[in-house]
Amino acid sequence: MAKTGAVIENVLRKITPSDSVRKKTGRALSKIENATGKAVKEEGLTYTLAGSYLRDTWLKDKKEFDIFILFPESVSRENLEKRGMSIGKSIVKTLNGSYEIAYAEHPYIRALVDGYAVDFVPCYDIKDASKIKSAVDRTPHHNKFIVKSLTPALSSEVRLLKQFCKSIGVYGSDLRVEGFSGYLSELLIIRYRSFLNTVSEASKWEAGKVFIDLEKHHKEVPDTGKRYPNQPLIVIDPVDRNRNVAAALSPANFEKFKESAKSFLKKPDEKYFRLGKAKVNVKGLSRDAKKRNTRLLSVMFPRPDAVDDVLYPQMRKSAKRVKGILEDADFRIIGHDVWCDSKNCLLFLELEVWSLPKIRKVIGPPTFSKKHSEEFNRKYKGQGRIWVEGSNLVTEVKRKYTDAGTLLEEELSASEKKLRDSGIASHIAKYMKKKEILTDSAVIQKAESNNELAFFLSDYFKNKVL
Secondary structure, eight states: OHHHHHHHHHHHHHHSOOHHHHHHHHHHHHHHHHHHHHHHHHTTOEEEEESHHHHTOOOTTOOEEEEEEEEOTTSOHHHHHHHHHHHHHHHHHHTTOEEEEEESSSEEEEEEETTEEEEEEEEEOOSSGGGOSSGGGGHHHHHHHHHHHOOGGGHHHHHHHHHHHHHHTOBOOSTTTOOBOHHHHHHHHHHHSSHHHHHHHHTTOOTTOEEEOTTOOOSSOOOHHHHSTTOSEEEEETTEEEEETTTTOOHHHHHHHHHHHHHHHHSOOGGGGOSSOOOOOHHHHHHHHHHHTOEEEEEEEEOOSOOHHHHHHHHHHHHHHHHHHHHHTTOEEEEEEEEEOSSEEEEEEEEEEOBOOSEEEEEEEETTOHHHHHHHHHHHTTTSOEEEETTEEEEEEEOSOSBHHHHHHHHTTSOHHHHHHHTOOHHHHHTGGGOEEEETHHHHHHHHTOHHHHHHHHHHHTOSOO
8 A cells, every 4th residue: 555655646746736837727717717707798698617627626737628608598599509609709809819610519619728728618507407408508517516526635536537547548538539527537536535446446347237326316226238228337417317427438448447447456556647648669569560460451541620529430430331341351350440630540450361362162052942053053153163062052253352452442442422322431431532541561650750640559459458
């Protein structure tokens, strides 16, 4: 325990905002809130600050604020969006910042003001959180619950849990990460009262059998398998009995968190809280890839103009379809994954079989079936040998593709419409004309000048979970 305490103490010193950082951040926020207060008052509205800054669970490298502009329930959705955008833009203009319009369930303003990212989000001021009109309407209720339930002494415990999740790559409930949100991290600390208790409990979790209901909305634990299918962790939202706060958590990231908790408890180390991503040794990465004696095959293309929550599901759907195209032609896939940065996207595959003979064997019907035997003979006569094995007719036919890369190049060169019809997602199909098929060392070479890509490949080869 002595070493564990020393590790935690050192980590907290690195991730907790210093007095000077707090003062600087406070000045920036005060300026933003003053401008916001004036703008919403002129419209007869109110606002609320949301997120980790309000709850004092923010990490020192976080330079983001979330401001929710509250509208009466009587305002139409169209009016809320229109006025919300107008108010957000006027605030940013007053602050001499820049902005873009982003989209969730409805549009909001994503701004940059004095080096701080600020989201101005219009929402309804709903009195009953179970009757929200959109997901963002819950946020003010989340604020009230956390402020009431999370004591100042627990703020440091939340910071530790957040940094732990960030370091192992499972922080964020967006569809890119499919991990732990900040709110979920806070609820876990409220439940278990410390970071160490949380990882200790997590090390014993069983997927689909963890049910946390802080406000005891449910008198009995429901059949989680039926009510929350494929959701490994169930944490009932204190402000909405019908919502699982951990619904976005993927089974893979659940296991990754659990196994990382086990490893940390067994051998505490600051590496579980690393700040930023370490520089990857690309030569070592290349050696690791060669040792596997498999083939890397990837499709790189320019990043579509889409937010992560739209792009990543489309990327995963398209990667699964590409995998299917290869497997339908008898090429065997060991694994596949997707990656994006601000400029490029990658559909990544690792193949166990990538080169095939010029012919393939086709097993036909039993010779005892006259009708089907005659149909088989008519179909394959003249294409190759036809013989009998046991009681079945067998033949051999020429393959159209013997190389996986050639197949992929041709299949993905189809028109945008054909690609969409074949199962490639719309945003991805649009950019296939600008694709680049990368094999083996070419994939690694791209990583030499891109540490994010190198980290992705390193993480893939390292077995991400156990």
